[in-house]
Amino acid sequence: MKLKYLSSPYLVWMVVFILVPLLMIAYFAFTTDSGSLTIKYLSDVGQYANIFVRSIWLALIATVICLIIAYPVAFILSRMDKHRQGTMLMIVMLPMWMNFLLRTYAWMTLLANNGIINHLLALAGLGPVKLINTSGAVVLGMVYNYLPFMILPLYSVMEKIDGSLFEAASDLGCSSSQTLFRVIIPLSMPGITSGVTMVFVPAISTFIISRMLGGGSNLLIGDLIEMQFLGNSYNPHLGAAISLVLMVIILVIMTVMNQFDPDDQVLM
Amino acid sequence: MKKLGKIYLALVLLFLYVPIFVLIVFSFNETKSRSVFSGFTLDWYVRLFHNRIIISSLVNTIIIAVSASVISTVLGTLAAIGINGMRKLPKAVIMNVTNIPIINPEIVTGVSLMLLFVFFAARMNLEFGFVTLLIAHITFDVPYVILNVMPKFNQMDPHIYEAAQDLGCSPLSAFRKVVLPEIMPGVVSGFLMSFTYSLDDFVVSYFTSGSTSQTLPITIYSMTRRKVSPEINALSTIIFIVVIIVLVVKNAIEKRAAVKSGQVKEG
Numbered sequence: 001m002k003l004k005y006l007s008s009p010y011l012v013w014m015v016v017f018i019l020v021p022l023l024m025i026a027y028f029a030f031t032t033d034s035g036s037l038t039i040k041y042l043s044d045v046g047q048y049a050n051i052f053v054r055s056i057w058l059a060l061i062a063t064v065i066c067l068i069i070a071y072p073v074a075f076i077l078s079r080m081d082k083h084r085q086g087t088m089l090m091i092v093m094l095p096m097w098m099n100f101l102l103r104t105y106a107w108m109t110l111l112a113n114n115g116i117i118n119h120l121l122a123l124a125g126l127g128p129v130k131l132i133n134t135s136g137a138v139v140l141g142m143v144y145n146y147l148p149f150m151i152l153p154l155y156s157v158m159e160k161i162d163g164s165l166f167e168a169a170s171d172l173g174c175s176s177s178q179t180l181f182r183v184i185i186p187l188s189m190p191g192i193t194s195g196v197t198m199v200f201v202p203a204i205s206t207f208i209i210s211r212m213l214g215g216g217s218n219l220l221i222g223d224l225i226e227m228q229f230l231g232n233s234y235n236p237h238l239g240a241a242i243s244l245v246l247m248v249i250i251l252v253i254m255t256v257m258n259q260f261d262p263d264d265q266v267l268m
Numbered sequence: 269m270k271k272l273g274k275i276y277l278a279l280v281l282l283f284l285y286v287p288i289f290v291l292i293v294f295s296f297n298e299t300k301s302r303s304v305f306s307g308f309t310l311d312w313y314v315r316l317f318h319n320r321i322i323i324s325s326l327v328n329t330i331i332i333a334v335s336a337s338v339i340s341t342v343l344g345t346l347a348a349i350g351i352n353g354m355r356k357l358p359k360a361v362i363m364n365v366t367n368i369p370i371i372n373p374e375i376v377t378g379v380s381l382m383l384l385f386v387f388f389a390a391r392m393n394l395e396f397g398f399v400t401l402l403i404a405h406i407t408f409d410v411p412y413v414i415l416n417v418m419p420k421f422n423q424m425d426p427h428i429y430e431a432a433q434d435l436g437c438s439p440l441s442a443f444r445k446v447v448l449p450e451i452m453p454g455v456v457s458g459f460l461m462s463f464t465y466s467l468d469d470f471v472v473s474y475f476t477s478g479s480t481s482q483t484l485p486i487t488i489y490s491m492t493r494r495k496v497s498p499e500i501n502a503l504s505t506i507i508f509i510v511v512i513i514v515l516v517v518k519n520a521i522e523k524r525a526a527v528k529s530g531q532v533k534e535g
Contacts, residue, residue: 007350010343010410011362017407018368021380028383073280076273086523088277090515095284097511099468101488102504106287108492109294109302116290119303144287205373208470212492222375229379229475236383243376250373 028240041241048224048242055220056249058135059203062142066150066199067192069143074154074191075184079163089155096148104141104212111137111213133215141209142199149198157191158184193261197254205246221246288508295501302496312502319499325487332398332483333466336405341459343406344413345451351414352421363418366411377408378475385476396478404476405469409462416458420451 032038045052077088095103109115111131121127131137161184169179185192207222214220221242228239298307316322351362369377381404388394424447432442470485477486491500 003353004350006346007348007354007362010347010350010414013343013407013410014362014365017381017384017403018365021377021384022368024383024387025376025380069280072273072276076277086519090519091281092284094511094515095288097464097515098288098504098508099470099485099488101470101485101492102291102500102507103287105488105492105500106291106504109496110287110290112302114301114303116303144283147284201371201373205375207375208489222373225375225379229382236379236386239379240383243379246373247376250371254371 025240025243028237029244032237041237042244044238045241045245051219051224052221052245052249054135054218055204055222058139058218058220059142059200062139062146062203063150063196063200065139065143066147067196070147070150070154070195074151074158074188077151077155078158078161085159092151093148100145101208101212103145104209107137107141107144108132108212111140132213133217135214135218137213138210138218138220141213142203142206145209146199146203149202150195153194153198154188154191157188161187190261193257197257200253201250204250288504291501292505292508295498295505297498297501300496300498312498313506316499316502316506321482321487322484322499322503325482325484328398328481329467329484332401332405332481333463336402336409336466337459337463339402340406340409340413340462341455344410344458344462345417345455347410348414348417348421348451348454349447352418363414366414369408369411370415374408374469374471375475378404378472381407381472382475395480396476397481400476400478401473401481401483404472405466408469408472409466412461412465413455413458416461417451417454420454424450 029041030037030039032040073092077085077092080088110117112118113128113130113132115131117131118128121129165183165187166179169183170176174182204220205222205225206220207226210218210220210223225239225242225246227233228235228242293305294302295312296308296310297305298309298311351359354362381400385394385396385400385403389396394400428446428450429442432446433439437445468485469483470489473483473486474489477483488500488503491497
């Protein structure tokens, strides 16, 4: 029996529903409605340079904040007693199982002008402060939603680091900051690279967070794409061109990240 | 140092949980206020259970998630068996393509499938709705099944399949009695993973569903776009409780399995 033929149904599926749709994006990006070749839509993307810059910038800030918050969390978790680690990890990951829209909605109600934070500020004689519909709210939403994506890969790498390495480092005269920079960070590099991609990719392409927490004034690449397909300005050609540029940006960033990864492994 | 770590961990947990708890507390609030708790009520829960749109989209979500994850598990397991028997180059090419829906931003997966469906809708009798939603869900589910099953083949000793045949098993029964039990944990975790992804998906569904077939996340999205309604808070509370129950049960089952196989001592 030739086992390899068992994969043929999937191979057909893969070609029709993964490869063909991607080729259609490329086709739509380079053609007009009548089917003639054009680079008009790709050059039109240039008009939205400010939105691209904003998306990359906000996603970058959110990724860095996630890394700074998650790194100590993952380290503390990885040094706990083995049987407590599982429970603690479950508690940290649990909010991620709530639907993403509900988690974002929670911040919508907290940050609203008549929300609980402004209410508390008013009681303290402060405010009201404009919290929602700011770029800060968008970054907060990204950090809140994607923090677990950073903690998990960091934890799974750190958990495997032998604790006696830290003792060895200090026996050999390392200060604790030297141990951090020369032992812990290099060993956890695969976790850092996969955590960064797992936060950056959804953050740069989101349209929910910017719409719910950013109001109309903080459009991101995701909003731009969504508007071309389901919004008022229906234009799949431009939408496809923007999607193509977005994919290229992500590909470039992932290639750069892979340079830092010693064994080139992808952690899920 | 240890104490500092505990305080830090507690602060991060506070950050993660406070928004959810505020949501839960206000699901019992008498008025629609988002900042003042004026009195206890279960009204929002009663309204939620009488909300036809929510109930029907919940049923729809479950039907889609079950069918998509079952089909994906079959398709993906067969695919993994086949891919495992291939030579290095075709294997690498297929695995790279399989990774695309996982690495690509969800919005790109969503709009690329939408373009395909629009193309078919214009030429054939295809409507946006249950079928397009199901196809889209299977497309992003299968890669997770394959990625869960493939490593099980690498851990397995290939000789036991041959040994079973030497001892008189037909290839099919050797497969059923030897290979299948070995890869079963991967199949199960692939199934569970694709089920949860399907249940939770918003972005891809948003671009591939029609007005006839809404899933719960899409209904939630349109609710958040409209007026403030504490029904969403009530829904969040129920979902949160379900999630806790599922995770606790899952943890208990895993612990029991680990104790049984002697990996972990009772502690």
